[in-house]
Amino acid sequence: MVDVEKKDNITIIRVSGRLEINQALELEETINSRINQGEKFFIFDLGDVHYLSSSGIRVFIAxxxxxxxxxxxxxxxxxxxxxxxxLKIVELDGLFEIMGNVEDAVKVLKS
Incomplete structure (x- = not known):
């Protein structure tokens, strides 16, 4: 499931369940439509994601x-x-900016 919230100019996308091919496609559609509307700052809350597939990783890289x-x-x-x-196993934990919680991520993007 994908849930979207706006906080000022920041788009917070909460993802839950298993982030594999079908959900990755839904997430990608959501992201692309937001980017096409001019949104530039995203936080992905992955606190309820139990499994991340290569399809999910591909969406984040793209x-x-x-x-x-x-x-x-x-x-x-x-x-x-x-x-x-x-992310650590596929050696991508250093590629992404990772924060412990959404509140800290919002502070970083606002600064």
Whole structure:
């Protein structure tokens, strides 16, 4: 499930369940429509994601590239141990900006 909230100029996307092919496609559609509307700052709250597949990782990489081209920024927040472990195993934990919680991520993007 994907839930979207706006906080000033920051888009917070909460993802829950298993982030695999079907949900990754839904997430990608949501992100792309927001980027097409001019949104540039995203926080992904992954606190309820139990499983992250390569499809989910691909969406985050593609989003990061798009945002860099538009002078935007994204933060992954509130990672579950499984998601953090997955990113570490594929050696992508250093690629993404990761914060412990959404509140800290909002502060960082507002500064």
């Amino acid at each position: 989003t990061m590239r798009q945002l860099k081209e538009n002078n935007g920024r994204m933060i992954l927040a509130n990672l579950t141990p499984n998601v953090h472990k997955t």
